[in-house]
Amino acid sequence: MLARLTRATADLDGPLAVVDLDRFDANADELLARAGGVPVRVASKSVRVRSLVTRAGERGFQGVMAFSVREALWLVDAGVRDVLVGYPSVDRGALAALARHEAGRREITLMVDDPAHLELVRQALAETGTGDEPPVRVCLDVDASLRVGLGLVTVHLxxxxxxxxxxxxxxxxxxxxxxxxxxxxxxxxxxxxxxxxMPDSSLAVRAVKRLSVLELGERRGEVVAAVRDVVGHDLELVNSGGTGSLETSSADGVVTEVTAGSGLYVPGLFDEYRSFRPRPSAFFGLDVVRVPAPGWATAFGGGYVASGPASRSRLPRVATPGWSLTGREGAGEVQTPLHRTRGAVGAPDLGVGDRVWFRHGKAGEAMERFDRVHLVRGDEVVDVVPTYRGEGKSFG
Structure with a gap:
């Protein structure tokens, strides 16, 4: 696999991002199969390459979950339909732009969980003088966490x-x-x-997951029924799930759609999942610029650390076999030192100019570090497409 990527990009300088299209497509097909016929919405934050968001739609995904109102408007202007904003917004300028955007009001659904969110939308409508039709559609974000009572203490999971x-x-x-x-x-x-x-890394985690699925399955139905009674009609959309929970979410009869995105790239944090077969499709390549000592190599770039609690799990994974990040320096700001793993068999020698392959801890975040991504099929680059960053877009 990595040898193919090296051959395909031999004439290109690093750092560079690549996506293997055969694996991307296979991952898309598997996500759809795991959903068991329930529509799957693609999470754009986990992709951040517009052409690949479109490609997911061509494979059978339905609709997009965006992560900001400005992104949603940009996607609609580019021809994307049915965009659900996955997070509340207090961006008054973006809400005003939505109020003025007739197609956006038809195609975009805002996420809310507080009366203050509703008031911001009302203010945008009033200040722009755009009227109440078509109405701005909203979706309520319901806390799906597990709350376990332990005596006088309630634990939030x-x-x-x-x-x-x-x-x-x-x-x-x-x-x-x-x-x-x-x-x-x-x-x-x-x-x-x-x-x-959460990865299926221990018996305790798997037990929490089973308990969460049971509790949410019951409560989700009760919430849907309560809302239906209030509004007097069935809901068009009941969204749930992510890459790690497609099977359990789609099995609930009240769920009308699920969302996935990370499973298209399969970043490092998904290596320990047991519910599906990890098939990484997204990589970034760095070039060795120094060999400071035998068994050591230093590559240019690499400090692309994933969000979340600061820990080793957020560091990039060295995909090139037999080489590891160092405990002292990790992934560097300008250069990343690597050492040959003790006892590694078949580890390639790394010299000045050689390429080392990595995987990001998360999915779409890596694309914020690159202007373009090279799409590989077999051992050749078949296309080069811009990332969000390459299109001059950064949505937070």
Whole structure:
């Protein structure tokens, strides 16, 4: 695999990003199969290459989950349809732009979890004088974390996202949306990060995942029913899941769609998942500029560290076999030292000018470091396409 990438990019200078199209397509097909026929929305934050977001749609994904309103407007202007913004926004300028954007009001759904979010949209409509039609569609973000009572203490397992957890809380905000001119409730989102975003690395983690799936399966149905009673009709959209939880989310009959994105690239943080076969498709290549001592090599670039709690898990993975980051320097700001792993068999010698391959800890974040990505099929580059950064876009 890596030898193919090296041959394909032999005439190119590093640092460079590549995506293997055969693997990307196979990953897309597997994600769709794991969803069992439930529509899959592509998470753009995990891709950040517009042509590859489009490619996922061509493989069968339906709709996009964007991570900002400005990104959603840009995508709609580029012809993308049905864009769900996955996070609330307080960007007044972007909300005003949405209010003025007729196609955006038809194609974009905002995420909200607080009356203050509704008021910001109302202010945008009032200040732009664009009226209440077509209404701005919104989706309620429901906290999908697991809360476990241990005596007088409640343990929160999952991310800190929405304040909406219990059915009455969600129904109350749904009623607020229904009574607000210029707004329309499209649906609900449940993102169970403690299931979708955690590797199956231990018995304890797997137990928490099973408990979370059972609890959320029951509560999700209760929330949907409570909101339906308030608004008086079925919801068009009930979104759930991520790459690590497609099977369990899609198995719930109230879920109308699931979301995935990281599974297209399969970054390093997904190596320990057992629910699917990791098939990495995205890599970045660095060139060796120094050999400071036998068994050592120093590459130019490489300090592309993933977001999240600071730990070794957030560092890039050295994909070239038999070589490792150093504990003292890790992935460097300008250069990255590597050492030959003790006892490694078959590790290639690395000299000045040789290429070393890495994988980012997360998916789309790596593309923020590159203007373009080289698309490889077999042992040749078949296309070069811009990343979001290469198109002059940075959405946060």
């Amino acid at each position: 999952g991310t800190r996202r929405s304040p909406l957890h219990d059915p009455p809380d969600v129904a109350s905000l749904a009623a607020r949306v229904a009574s607000t001119p210029g707004l329309a409730l499209r649906g609900l989102m449940f993102y169970e990060a403690q299931v979708a975003g």
